[in-house]
Amino acid sequence: MLVLGIESSCDETGVALVRAADQGIPRLLSHALHSQVDMHQAYGGVVPELASRDHIRRLLPLARQVFDAAGCGLSEVDVIAYTRGPGLAGALLVGAGGACALAASLGKPVLGIHHLEGHLLSPFLSVDPPQFPFVALLVSGGHTQLMRVDGVGAYELLGETVDDAAGEAFDKSAKLLGLGYPGGPQLSRLAEFGDPSTFDLPRPLLHSGTLDFSFAGLKTAVWTQVRKLGTNVCEQDRAHLAAATQAAIVEVLLKKSLAALKQTGLKRLVVAGGVGANRSLREQLDLACGKRGIRVHYPELALCTDNGAMIALAAAMRLQAGRSRAVRDYAFDVKPR
Numbered sequence: 180m181l182v183l184g185i186e187s188s189c190d191e192t193g194v195a196l197v198r199a200a201d202q203g204i205p206r207l208l209s210h211a212l213h214s215q216v217d218m219h220q221a222y223g224g225v226v227p228e229l230a231s232r233d234h235i236r237r238l239l240p241l242a243r244q245v246f247d248a249a250g251c252g253l254s255e256v257d258v259i260a261y262t263r264g265p266g267l268a269g270a271l272l273v274g275a276g277g278a279c280a281l282a283a284s285l286g287k288p289v290l291g292i293h294h295l296e297g298h299l300l301s302p303f304l305s306v307d308p309p310q311f312p313f314v315a316l317l318v319s320g321g322h323t324q325l326m327r328v329d330g331v332g333a334y335e336l337l338g339e340t341v342d343d344a345a346g347e348a349f350d351k352s353a354k355l356l357g358l359g360y361p362g363g364p365q366l367s368r369l370a371e372f373g374d375p376s377t378f379d380l381p382r383p384l385l386h387s388g389t390l391d392f393s394f395a396g397l398k399t400a401v402w403t404q405v406r407k408l409g410t411n412v413c414e415q416d417r418a419h420l421a422a423a424t425q426a427a428i429v430e431v432l433l434k435k436s437l438a439a440l441k442q443t444g445l446k447r448l449v450v451a452g453g454v455g456a457n458r459s460l461r462e463q464l465d466l467a468c469g470k471r472g473i474r475v476h477y478p479e480l481a482l483c484t485d486n487g488a489m490i491a492l493a494a495a496m497r498l499q500a501g502r503s504r505a506v507r508d509y510a511f512d513v514k515p516r
């Protein structure tokens with residue numbers, strides 16, 4: 180089974196080809212990605228209309244690229260998968276429309292995929308894939324969730340953020356620190372030069388006894404510190420504050436993940452979503468889990484943020500597991516929320 184996957188939920192156009200047998204982990208044949216970061220940078224965030232228009236420009240050239248790289252043709256595709264949501268409505272419609280138009284022209288079936296399921300399963304494409312069951316920490320720009328995962332489509336939500344997502348906390352704090360978009364990677368780079376103990380920032384819900392998260396208060400605390408430092412803030416103080424912010428976010432993610440592992444008794448942790456690329460988070464999870472005999476699995480760094488490979492993979496794994504059926508119904512819809 181050859182699956183073409185298309186991702187267009189936000190500011191990255193991703194296309195990929197995955198080959199799957201009846202069983203076993205599907206194999207990534209090729210993937211191509213175009214990031215719109217440069218285009219949105221001038222606006223300090225994603226401009227939805229510009230995002231949609233750029234997805235339109237990029238989709239077919241990227242598709243051509245993955246077929247060339249894999250050495251196969253469009254007619255060989257068995258299923259076309261696309262991100263159905265969540266994401267920006269216009270951006271999602273481009274991917275869904277493109278996928279359904281291609282599929283209709285070939286008479287091939289389509290399958291809409293939940294973006295987060297793509298992230299969740301993406302570590303299966305790594306050199307060290309996990310085995311079910313595991314605890315998953317999903318940390319992206321829009322979501323922060325802990326889940327018990329018993330198999331493809333067998334997900335139990337253990338806890339989630341009650342307000343901002345972890346990536347949002349990174350991005351909003353970065354903005355307050357005068358850093359550009361996307362803030363997460365920039366804040367984490369600046370944090371390398373700072374001492375996290377210089378500022379005392381809150382760890383909301385750390386001792387709540389639940390597996391829920393809250394990051395809105397942290398953003399307010401960062402704002403208060405930025406205001407206190409005033410307009411003449413020096414580079415070193417900004418680095419200290421960046422380090423303190425990162426330390427607060429990482430500590431909460433770490434402690435809640437350990438609590439989820441303890442609660443479920445599971446010995447495997449999967450970390451997925453853009454924030455999973457954060458070096459400090461990886462180092463601290465590896466250290467704490469190593470001490471407890473827990474294996475931690477991440478996607479390849481290149482597949483941590485949005486990409487088409489995870490969508491093709493999730494489609495292939497859902498089909499293998501009999502959790503979904505691809506259909507020749509091209510009246511597509513998208514689910515932004």
Ligand code: KG4
Nearest residue numbers: 319320321346363364453454456457484485
């Ligand atoms: O999964 P993703 O690419 O898109 C969503 O589905 O939201 O995640 C994007 C988020 C952004 O908030 C970005 O700032 C954050 O992931 N991010 C990071 C890092 N790389 C990306 N946050 C902290 N450290 C990083 N290295």
Ligand code: ZN
Nearest residue numbers: 298319484485
């Ligand atoms: Zn994502």
